[in-house]
Amino acid sequence: RSSITAPAGGTIFARMTQLATETGAVNLGQGFPDSDGPATVRDTAIEAINGGHNQYPPARGTGELLAAIARHQQRWYGIELDPASEILVTTGATEAIAASVLSLVSPGDEVVMFEPYYDSYAAMVERAGGVRRTVPLRFPDFAVDEAALEAAFSERTAVVLLNTPHNPTGKVFTREELAFIGELATRHDAIVMCDEVYEHLAFAPHEHVPMATLPGMAERTLTFGSGGKTFNTTGWKIGWVTGPADLVAVVNGAKQYVTFGTGTPLQLGIASGLEMSDDFFTGLREDMALRRDVLADGLRAAGFDVVVPQGGYFVLADAAPHGVTDAEQYALELPEAAGVVAVPASVFCDDAEASGMASVMRFAFCKKRSTIDEAVTRLVDTY
Ligand code: PMP
Ligand code: GLN
Numbered sequence: 001r002s003s004i005t006a007p008a009g010g011t012i013f014a015r016m017t018q019l020a021t022e023t024g025a026v027n028l029g030q031g032f033p034d035s036d037g038p039a040t041v042r043d044t045a046i047e048a049i050n051g052g053h054n055q056y057p058p059a060r061g062t063g064e065l066l067a068a069i070a071r072h073q074q075r076w077y078g079i080e081l082d083p084a085s086e087i088l089v090t091t092g093a094t095e096a097i098a099a100s101v102l103s104l105v106s107p108g109d110e111v112v113m114f115e116p117y118y119d120s121y122a123a124m125v126e127r128a129g130g131v132r133r134t135v136p137l138r139f140p141d142f143a144v145d146e147a148a149l150e151a152a153f154s155e156r157t158a159v160v161l162l163n164t165p166h167n168p169t170g171k172v173f174t175r176e177e178l179a180f181i182g183e184l185a186t187r188h189d190a191i192v193m194c195d196e197v198y199e200h201l202a203f204a205p206h207e208h209v210p211m212a213t214l215p216g217m218a219e220r221t222l223t224f225g226s227g228g229k230t231f232n233t234t235g236w237k238i239g240w241v242t243g244p245a246d247l248v249a250v251v252n253g254a255k256q257y258v259t260f261g262t263g264t265p266l267q268l269g270i271a272s273g274l275e276m277s278d279d280f281f282t283g284l285r286e287d288m289a290l291r292r293d294v295l296a297d298g299l300r301a302a303g304f305d306v307v308v309p310q311g312g313y314f315v316l317a318d319a320a321p322h323g324v325t326d327a328e329q330y331a332l333e334l335p336e337a338a339g340v341v342a343v344p345a346s347v348f349c350d351d352a353e354a355s356g357m358a359s360v361m362r363f364a365f366c367k368k369r370s371t372i373d374e375a376v377t378r379l380v381d382t383y
Helices: 012-023 039-050 063-077 092-104 119-127 146-152 175-187 245-258 264-274 278-301 327-338 369-382
Strands: 087-091 110-115 131-136 157-163 191-195 221-226 238-242 305-307 314-318 360-364
Touching (some): 063 264, 087 092, 092 119, 092 238, 092 245, 131 146, 146 175, 157 175, 238 245, 238 264, 278 314, 278 369, 327 360
Parallel strands (some): 157 191
Antiparallel strands (some): 087 238, 221 238, 314 360
């Protein structure tokens, strides 16, 4: 049973994609699109490669991408950033998370986070010698339990690590929820790390609110972004950290010795994407909301208990109506049984029962319509 979560076997995402390849199942497991994003982004990178932009970038990022990130944060959120000191380009949001946690969490420090959580949070906090204090977001409404959250803080709290829109629940945190979290962080003088990689995938009427836009929060908040989710370039691994200069400098202290810098021509491609018109971003959001609806309706038709996500790439569906009690076991059987791969949501939890995730599966909808339709047909035929 532990074989699908054991780090030696690869992360849950790598394992499930391997299972899909081996079995020929439709892969709604690992969250990556199966089609290309905007031509501008790809063409800019290709021109950069052919135009001689093939050497190390400046360690903090190319001037083009730093300026584009600053303009993007200004345009969408009214956040003013100094490109030279308040932005750091990283190797995906994954390195943003790793470098931030490794540089700001000391042995014995406590990190408050919600569960289910993105897998690398727990791995990095453990590597840093920190202790995670998790608060469940309970299926199916994922409400913030204010008393439990307050109780998770202590005088050892160094960091609050959160994610909105949230993987895997699809929850988009409201301004009120963020204000409550921010107030607790401020009271305990904790740094907030807010993973906003799905920032352009909050579906109407839900709106993405960056933590750094709340009163008083910019000075203690590091925000993580990624080009992968917005431009269908998950394999490019271009991400970033933004925040106050002193914190960004500390994160750079770790980052400069992990990778130094990342993919010069790819940075230029992502920079061109961030400069695209509002219509592109609106279109992306609307298009993804339609795919979400197709997958959510299909899973419901196949007998799952479905929660329609407010944002992100994934639908959570409870397989309990099919007699499932153990999502990890079910994830191993589903490819043979139905020809579909999904990720067990229980692996993102310390206590799957506490968040009601024991029999819940995560299905990705960042896929072509034909891929989603095929998966739905197979599931409906099976059940
Ligand atoms: N944070 C969350 C919540 C994610 O879902 C992902 C990957 N999908 C990442 C971070 C990692 O992003 P990147 O691929 O840019 O490293
Ligand atoms: N973020 C992607 C997901 O949640 C996976 C990224 C990875 O494979 N590390 O599916």
